[in-house]
Amino acid sequence: MNNIFALIKLNFLSAINPANKRQSKLNKFLIVFALLFLLGFSTFYAYSFIMVFKESNLNNYEFLIAFSILASNFFVIFLFFSSCTNVLYKSKDNDTLFSMPIKKSTIILSKLISILLLGYVYQFIFVVPFTVIYYIYNGFNFLSFLCFLFGFFVEPIVPLCLSCLITCFFSFITKKIKYKNLFSTLALFIFFGLFMYFYMQINVYDLMANPNSTNFINYLPWINWLYVSITQNNLLFLLYNIVLAFLLSVFIYFFVYITFFKLCTELNSSISSKSKIYYKNKPVFVSLLNKERKKYFSSPMYVFNTLFAYLILLGACIYFAVDKSLINSLKEIIQISSFTLCVAFITMCFFILSTANISAVSISMERQSFSLLKGMPLSFSQIIWSKILFAFLVGLPFILVSSIIFAISYNISFWLFLMIVACCIFYNLFICMFGIVMNICFPNLTTQNDTVLVKQSLSSFLSILIPLVFVMIATTIYFNISLNLGYYFLIIISILIVLFLILLYFIIFIAKKKLQKII
Amino acid sequence: MLEIKNLTKTYGTKKAVDNLSLTVKDGELCAFIGKNGAGKTTTIKCVCGIIDFDNGEIIVNGKNIKQEPLDAKQTFAYIPDNPSMYDFMTAISYLNFVCDIYKVNKKDRRERIEMYASLFEIKENLGQEISSFSHGMKQKLAIISALVHNPKLIILDEPFVGLDPTSTHKLKNIMKDLTKLGVSIFFSTHILEVAEKLCDHVIILNDGKIVKQGTMKEVLGDESLENIFLELNENE
Numbered sequence: 140m141n142n143i144f145a146l147i148k149l150n151f152l153s154a155i156n157p158a159n160k161r162q163s164k165l166n167k168f169l170i171v172f173a174l175l176f177l178l179g180f181s182t183f184y185a186y187s188f189i190m191v192f193k194e195s196n197l198n199n200y201e202f203l204i205a206f207s208i209l210a211s212n213f214f215v216i217f218l219f220f221s222s223c224t225n226v227l228y229k230s231k232d233n234d235t236l237f238s239m240p241i242k243k244s245t246i247i248l249s250k251l252i253s254i255l256l257l258g259y260v261y262q263f264i265f266v267v268p269f270t271v272i273y274y275i276y277n278g279f280n281f282l283s284f285l286c287f288l289f290g291f292f293v294e295p296i297v298p299l300c301l302s303c304l305i306t307c308f309f310s311f312i313t314k315k316i317k318y319k320n321l322f323s324t325l326a327l328f329i330f331f332g333l334f335m336y337f338y339m340q341i342n343v344y345d346l347m348a349n350p351n352s353t354n355f356i357n358y359l360p361w362i363n364w365l366y367v368s369i370t371q372n373n374l375l376f377l378l379y380n381i382v383l384a385f386l387l388s389v390f391i392y393f394f395v396y397i398t399f400f401k402l403c404t405e406l407n408s409s410i411s412s413k414s415k416i417y418y419k420n421k422p423v424f425v426s427l428l429n430k431e432r433k434k435y436f437s438s439p440m441y442v443f444n445t446l447f448a449y450l451i452l453l454g455a456c457i458y459f460a461v462d463k464s465l466i467n468s469l470k471e472i473i474q475i476s477s478f479t480l481c482v483a484f485i486t487m488c489f490f491i492l493s494t495a496n497i498s499a500v501s502i503s504m505e506r507q508s509f510s511l512l513k514g515m516p517l518s519f520s521q522i523i524w525s526k527i528l529f530a531f532l533v534g535l536p537f538i539l540v541s542s543i544i545f546a547i548s549y550n551i552s553f554w555l556f557l558m559i560v561a562c563c564i565f566y567n568l569f570i571c572m573f574g575i576v577m578n579i580c581f582p583n584l585t586t587q588n589d590t591v592l593v594k595q596s597l598s599s600f601l602s603i604l605i606p607l608v609f610v611m612i613a614t615t616i617y618f619n620i621s622l623n624l625g626y627y628f629l630i631i632i633s634i635l636i637v638l639f640l641i642l643l644y645f646i647i648f649i650a651k652k653k654l655q656k657i658i
Numbered sequence: 659m660l661e662i663k664n665l666t667k668t669y670g671t672k673k674a675v676d677n678l679s680l681t682v683k684d685g686e687l688c689a690f691i692g693k694n695g696a697g698k699t700t701t702i703k704c705v706c707g708i709i710d711f712d713n714g715e716i717i718v719n720g721k722n723i724k725q726e727p728l729d730a731k732q733t734f735a736y737i738p739d740n741p742s743m744y745d746f747m748t749a750i751s752y753l754n755f756v757c758d759i760y761k762v763n764k765k766d767r768r769e770r771i772e773m774y775a776s777l778f779e780i781k782e783n784l785g786q787e788i789s790s791f792s793h794g795m796k797q798k799l800a801i802i803s804a805l806v807h808n809p810k811l812i813i814l815d816e817p818f819v820g821l822d823p824t825s826t827h828k829l830k831n832i833m834k835d836l837t838k839l840g841v842s843i844f845f846s847t848h849i850l851e852v853a854e855k856l857c858d859h860v861i862i863l864n865d866g867k868i869v870k871q872g873t874m875k876e877v878l879g880d881e882s883l884e885n886i887f888l889e890l891n892e893n894e
Contacts, residue, residue, distance in 0.1 A: 414785045
């Protein structure tokens with residue numbers, strides 16, 4: 140039992156992995172701050188639904204529960220799906236653990252519990268504020284609270300089991316495939332594309348008006364059962380959830396127990412596939428960009444966590460271009476003007492760009508080979524700008540295509556289209572530069588696990604969080620001060636130029652010294 | 659070729675390198691030995707411009723590593739103790755990448771890569787991903803990547819670790835041949851027999867300070883390098 144706790148602790152510590160004691164304190168402070176901020180954000184978001192209900196004279200507060208459980212499940216599946224392979228099968232500490240006198244069951248349980256604990260953090264951020272707001276406006280009920288309390292701990296078990304099964308399935312398929320990284324990435328996209336498609340099937344407005352309407356959540360029993368148990372104080376449905384979670388977790392435990400060694404061995408033994416031998420000269424900067432491209436696409440986790448957001452942007456634009464009913468109904472209900480639609484589109488682009496920050500871990504992903512790069516006759520600006528430019532180029536086509544689709548489908552004038560594109564391009568540049576600055580300030584070259592770096596490292600955390608504050612402020616300015624759209628664009632671009640200059644100053648004058656210290 | 663003057667590097671309160679001065683002449687094969695944690699890798703990383711240092715001066719081929727880092731780096735090659743290369747690349751794409759950085763033309767890179775890859779018996783593996791390589795093969799690739807741009811100074815940190823006996827023998831021969839062509843080699847090692855047989859010059863480091871240095875004859879006298887090394891460590 141002690142071994143399990145020790146291993147869980149080890150897994151958690153490796154997620155923070157500070158370079159030194161001083162940085163460790165700063166890391167802890169920033170992580171607590173970021174968690175509090177996210178909780179605040181979630182509460183603000185939940186409260187904004189209450190505002191909408193009040194304006195529309197709706198009293199279906201149950202929607203808050205349905206929405207929060209569904210959203211948290213989506214993010215938890217997203218997290219588990221990416222963590223399972225890396226934490227379970229491809230973890231760098233597996234060889235060491237196997238050689239120690241630790242039971243196989245202890246290793247598996249500690250890994251599964253570590254993943255589950257991360258799921259609780261995600262769930263806490265989404266579900267708790269929404270439930271609190273629900274109880275404030277709908278009235279507190281002890282039975283309902285009991286269902287919520289038990290449900291909170293039971294709920295992520297089903298997504299964990301499903302993610303385990305799916306990742307096992309993918310691992311079995313991809314183990315002998317030459318381009319397994321590409322295949323894994325594509326499979327991840329297809330899986331989440333399907334999930335997003337179903338997610339989009341939720342008629343949010345219908346659910347707001349009538350929580351008992353036939354909806355997507357009815358097809359996901361564990362979500363539906365928790366929703367019904369909390370909103371209708373039904374202990375029987377909670378029991379269903381507990382039984383399902385128990386049965387699935389027992390099945391998954393034995394399934395992983397049987398397949399663990401076989402998959403670990405096969406996934407970590409690379410098959411050597413020969414490619415053509417060539418001798419080609421390239422300019423230094425092109426060669427660096429090429430290296431960035433190869434590094435980026437070599438990690439399905441890295442690609443999935445960043446490119447996925449861009450695909451959502453593109454997918455959403457295509458979806459709303461084909462099916463205009465939702466936008467049109469919103470136009471009628473809350474009388475959205477074309478200008479507001481443009482601001483909404485820019486906000487969506489900014490949000491996506493903030494969450495898909497490639498440069499935030501691009502130095503950390505170099506790991507120990509960063510020393511090799513530093514030993515080469517390359518200037519620091521060449522290293523930094525190649526990373527910034529690559530991240531910028533990945534986002535650029537998605538922004539351009541999405542803007543064109545949006546402009547054509549909603550008859551946006553050419554002038555407005557140009558302003559939207561300019562805003563998004565400036566923001567993309569700002570995000571790429573900000574990401575690299577965060578990575579220079581909070582590097583982590585020692586963590587071998589891609590998931591830990593991409594999803595849980597301090598640099599990626601901050602480079603998502605801080606720009607989101609900017610997005611919130613920019614949107615609040617527009618909606619609360621009732622700005623003219625021209626002024627809105629002017630303010631946004633001016634702020635971005637100022638931020639760009641600050642970051643440029645940092646990169647030119649401070650980054651070199653900080654980079655020199657990174658080892 | 660390499661001149662280090664009063665180099666000092668501290669980590670917090672610990673002095674990893676303490677007022678170290680040394681010179682490696684053109685065409686000289688210099689061994690850098692010391693126990694674990696003596697400051698060998700730190701010194702090498704300072705020379706290569708990988709880490710910053712507190713005091714002192716490092717001159718490589720007449721270029722100051724702090725003031726003219728790119729010119730200095732252009733003239734030397736560095737092989738780290740742990741050959742952590744880009745696992746996502748194939749061996750050939752990694753070598754092409756290195757050649758691009760050091761601006762080696764197409765003809766020369768083809769000739770040199772083919773020659774060294776044949777010599778170290780990894781020509782057949784050039785099209786494979788580095789992630790599928792064993793430690794020894796990675797070490798061979800790191801050595802080829804260091805030799806491919808004809809450096810004037812080669813800095814190697816524990817180069818024989820992971821190499822099979824045949825490759826170790828070949829590397830020793832290459833090192834000797836290169837010094838005949840005027841290339842200087844500065845390497846750290848724990849294999850004292852190799853250092854004794856191979857090198858013209860030896861530097862013994864302990865707790866960041868040089869405890870003995872000079873030509874191999876001067877340092878050895880009538881004793882073996884192993885005895886001298888053990889004596890110096892016991893005295894400390």
